[in-house]
Amino acid sequence: MQNINRRGLLKTGVAAGVLAATGLPLRAQMTRGGKLTAGLSGANTSDSWDARTHSDIFMIACCQGAVFDSLTEVSADGSLIGELAESWEATADAKTWTFNLRQGVTFHNGKTFGADDVIESLQMHLGEESKSAAKPIVEAISEMIKITDYQVQFVLASGNADFPYLMSDYHIMMYPAGMIEEAIASGIGTGLYQVQSFDPGVRMTATRFADHYKGDSAGFFDEIEYIAINDNTARMNALMTGQVDAVNRVDFKVEALLNANPNVRIQEVTGNQHYTFPMLTGSAPFNDVNVRKALKYGVNRQEMVDKILLGHGQVGNDTPIGPANPYYVEMEQLEYDPDQAKFYLQQAGLDSLDVDLSASNAAFEGAVDAAQLYQASAAGSGININVIQEPADGYWSNVWLKKPWCASYWSGRATEDWMFSTAYEAGAPWNDSQWDHPRFQELLLSARAELDSAKRAEQYGEMQMILRDEGGVIIPMFANYVQGLGTSIQTPETVGNLWQMDNGRMAERWSKA
C-alpha cells in the first residue's frame, strides 16, 4: 500500500474505494493539542451552515474542513479516499454505484450516522426551487436505494466513472436525517470539530470532538478559531504580529515583508485555479476558428504570469486541465507569435480585427491590467482589442456569459469530467464559451462512462488537444494558491492543491510545530 500516487490509484479503477478502509497515511511527526487561529477572507454576513450556499474559503474551511464530512474526500496528494463512505464499487457500465458506509460514526448531537442520512442529505439539493450549486450533480442520480443501514446504492441516469469524486464536492455534506434544519441552524455534523460559536461574517470557534472515527490520524488541534478578515492589509498585519497562525491569499505586494519576518513563512501550491478569457463561440467573429487561433497566438502568456501574478503561477495552454489533474498531458506550449496571429487573421479573410474585451477585477485580481497587456501584445498583429472596464458589482450576472468576450476564472476541479461538464459541455449553464464541438462532446460522453484508465487517458488527451488548438477560452495562466503560516504551525509535506489552505482542511491535517 505504499507510494500510491494519484495515477496509480486510478489505474486500479473502481476497486480504489477499498483503499479507503486502510485509513490515512501515518503522520508521526504531527503534534497533538493547541489551538489553531486562522484569519480567512471570503466571509459574509449571509454565511450559514447550509453547504448548498457555500462558495468561498471561509465557510468551506469551517464546514467541509472542520465540522461536517462528505462521503468521499480528495486527499492532499489528489487521490480519492473515503470519508463517511468506507468503500464503493460500480457495475461495468459505471451506472450503478454501491457505497459502503462507515459504521459507528455519530453526529455531534449523538445521533448515529447511516444510510438514511445520506439519502436525505442528497435530496436537499433537489426540487424545483433548489438554488444548490450541486443540483446538477445530484440530479444525475435517478434512484437512491437504501440496501442496509450502512449500504446505499445510486443508480445514475447515465454512466459516470467519476461519480465517487463528485461526492467529495464541498456542497454535498452529510446532515442528520430528520433534523437537517436544526443541524443547519447550529452546525451539527460528523466532522472532527464541534461548533462552539458561530457569528456569520465574523468568527467561528470549535473544539475537537472526542472519540472521532478518524482517531489519531487527523484533527490534531484541541480547538480552532477562524476569524473573518476580508481586508487584505488587516489579514497580513494579523499574521505579521502573530495574532493568527495562518492566513489565506497572501497579498503579493507585501510578500517581501512577510519573507523578512522570521516568524512567518509562505506556502505556495500549484493547483488548478486558472484565469480565463472566454469568448462566445456561437456568434461572430468568434465562431471562426481562425479568429480564435489568431487570438491564441496574440497573447503573451509569460508576460501575464510575470506581471499579473508576479511569478506566482504557470502559463496556461488554453485547457482547464492542469498538472493537478489525473489525465493532464504535456503538450507543446502555445507561444506568443504575432506573425502566426497575423497569418490566421488572413486565413479568416481579415486584414484587421476589432473586438471588445470586457474585464473587471471581480473576475480575478488584475483582470483589467491583464486585458490591457493582451491589448498591447495583440496590437502588432492587426488585432485591435478595445478593453471595456466593467463594474465589479453584478459582473457575474451582467457581463459573464453575456458579453461576447470577457475575463473570468475557475478554481478548477478534481477530475477532467467534472471540469469539462461544468464549463465545456454543450448546453451546460456555465459553458462560458458556448462550446459545442461534436468530436469533443462525443469524447466527453464516452470518457465519462469509461472505467478503463488507459482509454480514458487517450480520450482526455485528445480533448485537451482540441481545446488548445480550437477552443474558445483563452487560458493564459494558472495561478498558485499562496498562503502565509506562522512558524508555530506545521503542515504535512504534501499540501492539497484543489483549494486554498490545504483544500480548506487545515484543521484536519495541520498541527502545532
Add this chain to the structure above:
Amino acid sequence: MDTVLRIILQRLALGLVTLLVVSIVIFVAVNLLPGDFAELILGQGSTPEAVASIRRDLGLDQPMVARYFQWLSGMVTGDLGTSFAQLNFQTNLGGAGGVTVIEQIAPRFSNTLFLAGVTAMIAVPISLILGVLAALYRNSAFDKATNIFTLSSVSSPEFFMAYLLILFLAVLNPILPSLSNIYDGMAFSDRLNKSLLPALTLTLVVMAQMMRMTRAAIINLLASPYIEMARLKGISPIRVIVRHALPNALAPIITVIALNLAYLITGVVVVEVVFVYPGIGQLFVDSVKIRDIPVVQACCLIFAAAYILLNLTADILAIISNPRLRHPK
C-alpha cells in the same frame, strides 16, 4: 422650561421627517447600484433560474415603490424586518422565523457603542485639558506644538493613522494587539485591551476639533470685561479660565463634543475594517456589498437617529448652560 420642552418636541418632529427622507434616499441609492442581492449572493454560480427564484422569494421582483412602502409599513409598526441573507437562508430551509434585523444589529451596535464610549473617555478629557492649557499658554511653544500635532493627526486619513499606530504599537513594539476581534463572553479587560488601538486611532481623529474649539471659545471670552475684572482682582490665570471663562464657553464646546460623539458612531467604518472590529460599520459595509437593503436601511436610520439625538442633546445642554436662553424675554 417650557421653551426647552417646545424645542425638544419641535426637533423630534423634524427628526422624524429627516429619518423618512434619509430612508427614501438610501433606498433609492442602494437600488441604483448595479446588481441586486440575488445576483451578488450567487456570484459566478448564478443561473437565471436561481436568480429569479431568490428574487421571487424575497419579493425583489416587485416594483421599487411597492417594496419601499412595504418596508415603511413594517417600519412604522416597529418591525425592521428580516435581512435578505436570513430570509434567503430560511426559504432554502423551507422554514420561517430566524434572526431579525434588530437581533442582527443589536450586538454589533453595542460593540460600536463600547468603542465610542472608550474613545470618548480618552478623547474628551484630553482635548478639554489640552484646550484649556493651550488657551492658558496661548502662542507659547506648547500651544503651537499641540496645534500642529492635533491638526496633522486630523488631516491624515484615518486608515493612515491606524497603520501608523499598528506599526509603532503592534509591530515594532508589540504592546497592543492589531486585531480587535472582540466577541461575546470576553472578559472586560481583554475587551478593553483589544479595543485600545482603534480607540486611540479615533481619539487622534476627533481630538483636534474639540481641543481647538475649547481653546478658541476660551480665548474669545478672555477679552471680555468681566474677565478683566477677575484678573484685576488678582485671581490666578488658571482659575480665571476654569472658574470664570469655561462655564460661559460651554455651549460651543458641548456642540462640538456632541458632533464628534455622533461621528464616533457613524463614521467608524474605516477604522472597524482596518482593525477587524465587529461593529455596526463592518456590518453596514458587508450588507451594502450584497445589497441587503433591510440591514442597510436599519443601519442608516440608526446613524441618522444618532446624529439627530446627539445634536438635540447638545442644543438642550447649550440652552441649560446659558441662563439668557433659559429665560428669554
